[in-house]
Amino acid sequence: MSELQSSLLLKKQLAELNKNPVEGFSAGLIDENDIFRWEVLIIGPPDTLYEGGFFKAHLYFPKEYPLRPPRMKFVTEIWHPNIEKNGDVCISILHEPGDDKWGYEKASERWLPVHTVETILISVISMLADPNDESPANVDAAKEWRESYPEFKRKVARCVRKSQEECS
Amino acid sequence: MGNCLKINNSDDISLLQGGEISNTQDFAPDQNDPAPIYSELLQPIFFPSPSVRRPVSHLTEEEQVKIAKRIGLIQHLPIGTYDGSKKSRECVICMIDFCVDEAVRYLPCMHIYHVHCIDDWLMRSLTCPSCMEPVDAALLTSYETT
Numbered sequence: 001m002s003e004l005q006s007s008l009l010l011k012k013q014l015a016e017l018n019k020n021p022v023e024g025f026s027a028g029l030i031d032e033n034d035i036f037r038w039e040v041l042i043i044g045p046p047d048t049l050y051e052g053g054f055f056k057a058h059l060y061f062p063k064e065y066p067l068r069p070p071r072m073k074f075v076t077e078i079w080h081p082n083i084e085k086n087g088d089v090c091i092s093i094l095h096e097p098g099d100d101k102w103g104y105e106k107a108s109e110r111w112l113p114v115h116t117v118e119t120i121l122i123s124v125i126s127m128l129a130d131p132n133d134e135s136p137a138n139v140d141a142a143k144e145w146r147e148s149y150p151e152f153k154r155k156v157a158r159c160v161r162k163s164q165e166e167c168s
Numbered sequence: 169m170g171n172c173l174k175i176n177n178s179d180d181i182s183l184l185q186g187g188e189i190s191n192t193q194d195f196a197p198d199q200n201d202p203a204p205i206y207s208e209l210l211q212p213i214f215f216p217s218p219s220v221r222r223p224v225s226h227l228t229e230e231e232q233v234k235i236a237k238r239i240g241l242i243q244h245l246p247i248g249t250y251d252g253s254k255k256s257r258e259c260v261i262c263m264i265d266f267c268v269d270e271a272v273r274y275l276p277c278m279h280i281y282h283v284h285c286i287d288d289w290l291m292r293s294l295t296c297p298s299c300m301e302p303v304d305a306a307l308l309t310s311y312e313t314t
C-alpha cells in the first residue's frame with residue numbers, strides 16, 4: 001500500500017462523507033492540504049450521559065493506512081473509562097493488527113483494513129453509550145463509573161456543559 | 169468507479185525476496201546498535217507481532233520461524249484472475265474496483281483481494297478483513313504450540 005493509495009482511499013471517504021453525511025458526527029480535515037489528519041465533531045448520543053454535548057476529536061492516519069489503524073484523540077475534554085485523561089481513545093479496533101502472544105485480544109477484535117472513518121466513529125459513539133470497564137484507559141473514571149455513579153454523572157455533565165460553551 | 173490505475177507499489181513487502189535482495193524500504197537502525205551495517209538498510213521489514221516491526225537480521229529465531237511459515241502459507245493461497253463476477257466488485261482493502269483479468273488472491277473463505285493488498289495485510293495479521301475468519305487456524309495453532 002503506497003502513500004498515494006492511502007491518500008486516495010482517504011479522499012474517497014471524505015468525498016463520500018460530504019455527499020452522504022452520517023448521523024451522529026461530522027468530519028473534515030484539520031488542514032485541507034493534509035488528508036492524513038482529520039477533525040471530527042461527535043454529537044453526544046441521545047439517551048446517554050453525553051447527550052447534548054459536542055465533542056471534537058482528531059484522527060491521525062499513518063501512511064500505511066488501511067494496513068495500520070489511525071490514532072484518535074478527543075480535543076474537547078471528556079470523562080469516560082475508555083478515553084485517557086489526555087483524550088487518547090483506547091478501543092480494541094484501533095489496536096495494531098495481529099495476534100498477540102497472550103491471547104488478550106483476538107486478531108478479529110483488533111484493527112482490520114476494512115475500517116473507515118465511518119465505522120471507527122460508529123464504534124466510538126457506541127463506546128460512549130456503553131463503556132467497557134475490562135481494560136479502562138482512565139482508571140479513575142472507570143472506578144467512579146462502577147462505584148460512585150453519581151460522581152461520574154456529575155463529571156460527565158460538566159464536560160457536556162463545557163463542550164456546549166466551546167461550540168457556541 | 170472502474171478505476172484501473174496501476175500504481176507503482178514501492179513499499180510492497182516483496183514476499184518472495186530473500187534478505188540480501190535490495191529493497192528500498194528505509195529503516196532507521198536502533199540507537200543501541202553498536203555499528204549499523206549497510207545491508208540492514210536494504211532489508212525487508214517484518215511484523216512478527218502487533219506493534220513490532222523489525223528487519224530480518226533483528227528477528228529472533230522464533231520470529232523467523234513464524235514469519236517463514238507465514239510466507240509459506242500465503243504463497244499457498246491460490247491466485248486467480250478476476251472474472252468480472254458481480255459478487256465482489258471491489259477490493260475492500262483499497263476500495264478500488266477490480267479490473268477483468270487482474271490478479272486476485274483467493275482466501276479459504278473465498279473472499280478475494282488484489283494480491284499486493286492482501287499479501288501486505290496477511291504479513292501483519294492472518295485474518296480475512298471481510299469475515300475475520302483466521303486464514304489458516306490449523307497452521308496457526310501448530311506453530312503457536314511448538
Ligand SMILES: [Zn+2]
Pocket residue numbers: 259260261262263264281282285
Ligand atoms: Zn486492493
Ligand SMILES: [Zn+2]
Pocket residue numbers: 275277278279296297298299300301
Ligand atoms: Zn473472508
